[in-house]
Amino acid sequence: MEEDLMQQEESNDSGDSSSSPLNSPLRSTRLPLQRSNVCSRAYFVVVMVFFHVYILNVIALLLYVHYNNGPGELVSGDRASSASVSEIESPLTHSAPPSGESYVEDYSQSFSLPRIEGIRVGHIQHLSLVSDRTHEMKTLSLKPLLFEIPGFLSEEECRVVVQLAQLKGLMGKQTTASSQGQEESNQPLLSLSTEEVFSLLDLNQDGLLQKHEIVSHSRSRDGTWLSPDNLRQILTGLEACPTGMLNLEEFRRVYYVSQRSGQERSGKLQTQFKQRNKHTWLYQGLGSHHVLHTLRNRVTSLTRLPSALVELGEPLQVIRYEHGDFSDAHHDSSPAHSETTCAHTRLAGNTSSLREVSCRYLTVLFYLSSAEEGGETTFPVADNRTYNEQALVQDGVDLTDTQETCGRGNLRLKPTAGTALLWYNHLSDGRGWMGELDEYSLHGDCPVKHGVKWVANSWVNVDPDYQQQARYQRLVAQRHRAKSGMEEYYQPLSHSDLHQDL
Numbered sequence: 001m002e003e004d005l006m007q008q009e010e011s012n013d014s015g016d017s018s019s020s021p022l023n024s025p026l027r028s029t030r031l032p033l034q035r036s037n038v039c040s041r042a043y044f045v046v047v048m049v050f051f052h053v054y055i056l057n058v059i060a061l062l063l064y065v066h067y068n069n070g071p072g073e074l075v076s077g078d079r080a081s082s083a084s085v086s087e088i089e090s091p092l093t094h095s096a097p098p099s100g101e102s103y104v105e106d107y108s109q110s111f112s113l114p115r116i117e118g119i120r121v122g123h124i125q126h127l128s129l130v131s132d133r134t135h136e137m138k139t140l141s142l143k144p145l146l147f148e149i150p151g152f153l154s155e156e157e158c159r160v161v162v163q164l165a166q167l168k169g170l171m172g173k174q175t176t177a178s179s180q181g182q183e184e185s186n187q188p189l190l191s192l193s194t195e196e197v198f199s200l201l202d203l204n205q206d207g208l209l210q211k212h213e214i215v216s217h218s219r220s221r222d223g224t225w226l227s228p229d230n231l232r233q234i235l236t237g238l239e240a241c242p243t244g245m246l247n248l249e250e251f252r253r254v255y256y257v258s259q260r261s262g263q264e265r266s267g268k269l270q271t272q273f274k275q276r277n278k279h280t281w282l283y284q285g286l287g288s289h290h291v292l293h294t295l296r297n298r299v300t301s302l303t304r305l306p307s308a309l310v311e312l313g314e315p316l317q318v319i320r321y322e323h324g325d326f327s328d329a330h331h332d333s334s335p336a337h338s339e340t341t342c343a344h345t346r347l348a349g350n351t352s353s354l355r356e357v358s359c360r361y362l363t364v365l366f367y368l369s370s371a372e373e374g375g376e377t378t379f380p381v382a383d384n385r386t387y388n389e390q391a392l393v394q395d396g397v398d399l400t401d402t403q404e405t406c407g408r409g410n411l412r413l414k415p416t417a418g419t420a421l422l423w424y425n426h427l428s429d430g431r432g433w434m435g436e437l438d439e440y441s442l443h444g445d446c447p448v449k450h451g452v453k454w455v456a457n458s459w460v461n462v463d464p465d466y467q468q469q470a471r472y473q474r475l476v477a478q479r480h481r482a483k484s485g486m487e488e489y490y491q492p493l494s495h496s497d498l499h500q501d502l
């Protein structure tokens with residue numbers, strides 16, 4: 001087109017330049033240089049180049065505004081997931097890893113956690129997560145920031161995950177803690193006698209509790225029958241003891257104190273958390289079933305987080321709720337605290353910190369089946385005007401007790417096979433990193449009245465301490481590199497070995 005115009009101009013010039021009344025006054029004011037054809041073409045070219053640059057600038061500006069406002073309504077499919085997400089989200093996931101190896105170096109410079117915008121309750125965003133269809137993502141609440149994505153899994157995928165969980169032995173030994181609760185579902189799980197607790201803690205059975213025995217218990221994360229608070233109290237008691245060990249008598253005293261103070265301090269939320277269900281863990285890393293692999297990539301696309309972070313998350317937790325099964329309202333993550341350390345970064349951390357907690361930036365919950373009746377997921381305080389922990393339990397009504405008060409929750413969601421829920425357990429710290437625990441993310445499972453409910457939880461673990469998370473990821477990369485040095489083809493990130501003890 002440019003070519004054409006130039007030729008036209010040329011012919012105009014050469015044709016009747018002298019006879020044109022418009023051209024001649026203009027030309028006469030110009031310098032003699034303008035007379036030649038070559039120079040007037042150059043002038044035209046300059047104008048056209050300027051014009052094109054201007055248009056390109058406008059287009060670039062429009063694109064910039066578009067992608068900065070709504071961080072990509074469209075998210076790429078399973079296959080190309082991380083690469084194209086990081087293109088769209090370049091300001092946020094600037095250093096998102098194109099390959100698993102190199103990201104850790106960039107990490108320390110700029111690594112932030114994208115957050116999906118809720119806009120308002122009922123707002124719908126369109127996602128392209130798989131190649132053959134688009135998904136709608138609906139904002140369900142802003143406190144917590146909660147989304148629903150119907151049809152996130154196909155029927156077939158739901159079935160495969162359920163079957164894999166059954167294969168993994170969902171009914172088997174992994175359920176000791178919850179099967180206890182099943183026998184005595186109306187009592188707190190903490191129904192062991194002091195002697196039993198002592199004996200369980202006394203690993204070498206010498207009738208004395210040494211410090212390492214208590215500490216090792218806190219690290220096993222098998223804290224269903226002793227809360228981390230209890231353990232800390234017991235340790236404090238032990239340290240006050242001149243011998244540095246506790247016999248049964250001393251333990252009795254310390255244990256009694258730890259139980260009392262635990263109840264006074266944290267009330268129901270920690271000491272009497274009740275649930276009744278069965279669960280298992282499915283690894284999603286290298287060598288896992290392709291459906292599990294696909295699912296994890298889809299979570300990466302959905303959350304828009306760097307894929308390395310999602311890959312380092314806990315394995316997929318699959319839970320089965322039969323008739324009457326439930327879980328009390330709880331938070332999936334933990335408040336940041338100077339005396340706590342995130343379980344997932346303990347490798348990089350201080351072995352002397354005692355209390356390990358789960359640090360889960362967000363939860364993606366999948367309904368793998370639709371319970372016929374009951375089994376709703378409840379968010380008792382979603383979008384409540386204010387949050388007040390005391391108000392959860394008052395006038396004999398306990399909003400965290402899903403067996404009694406499920407119907408009173410602010411938001412209840414009926415399980416529908418294939419639907420995914422995504423919510424953030426933490427607020428943003430305002431600088432692109434994970435901030436405080438979002439109290440509003442309190443949620444529980446109402447008792448199943450008819451049918452069986454299967455759900456799966458996918459968690460993305462992040463340490464609120466940016467440096468600690470950075471150290472941890474460096475460490476993982478080092479381990480990985482050491483390994484891949486020995487086995488050349490062992491390239492993709494696979495950290496199932498780190499999760500063996502979860």
Ligand SMILES: *[C@@H]1O[C@H](CO)[C@@H](O)[C@H](O)[C@H]1NC(C)=O
Nearest residue numbers: 348349350351352353468471
């Ligand atoms: C470990 O803890 C000690 C004291 O509690 C502290 O001085 C040190 O900096 C910590 N190290 C790391 C890596 O956090």
Ligand SMILES: *[C@@H]1O[C@H](CO)[C@@H](O)[C@H](O)[C@H]1NC(C)=O
Nearest residue numbers: 381384385386387388391392
């Ligand atoms: C929910 O909001 C109301 C109104 O502000 C308040 O009275 C009530 O205590 C809140 N509930 C909880 C559990 O915080």
